[in-house]
Amino acid sequence: MLSGTTVTGDEPLESRELPSFAEQFVSSPRGAQLARRLAVQCMEGWGHPPASDASCAVALVVGELAANAVQHGRVPGRDFGLRLALDVAAGLVRIEVADAASVKRPPTTAPSSRPEGESGRGLFLVDALAVRWGSVPRRLVGKTVWAEVAIATPAVK
Template identity: 85%
Template sequence: MLPGTTVTGDESRESRELPSFTEQFVSSPRGAQLARRLAVQRMEEWGHPPASDASCTVALVVGELAANAVQHGRVQGRDFGLRLALDAAAGLVRIEVADAASAKRPSAIPPTSYPEGESGRGLFLVDVLAVRWGTVARRPVGKTVWAVVPITTSGLE
């Protein structure tokens, strides 16, 4: 987990040592784009080529969470963080995106899609693609939005 993330409940068992990738990015659209690109690169290093379902799913979720961190979680002068953790045995990747905005947390209610709206679809996509997702507080400030996505075909059925 990213530094300062508070772990509660069943999330603590997911923090065991797994192959992982952690990086900080400038809180800008370019930073969100770079986070997505590096996530695809890491997935390829873990044996999932860029065109694979697993890599595309991770890229989409990272892109949505990073874009939300930039758009809704940006605090002047503060970066956002990305962490990926591969649990190959379980066929899962945990994605964590941390920002410095404590007060702006996604709703705990599953999002709905608004086809006519210009926004609001990102967390709907995360909800559809992830096995589970949520948010936890970061200490001393901020939040981490996390999602666990399957990287095997059997996990999507």
């Protein structure tokens, strides 16, 4: 596909020529925090300052998906991966977080959160901020949870 096409849930990002960022992180809370920070830096490089709505939405989605990968998808000795791709033509940032746990798949819809609970709001927030989201199994081991966040389209630097 060409760089101006929309990325869909069942198409790997590797097959597209979009401005992108990819990195592996230690599967720990510190790794999730670093993934979020680097996503904000990446968004700034794409013309979306850290305080912009687009950067804040991407940071929150990356933070939630990375935290889920660490908490629910952690396999000892395995990292998690983050990939971001900017689709200027579609006005989307595609976020993919890959972990090594094949068995634990996220629900197909955001679970309802209990107001008094201390957790359980992550996918609810992802669902609220993303145009769409889902998960796909990885080729050898694990899964990739992805989300697409709509953004205004400034000129790419």
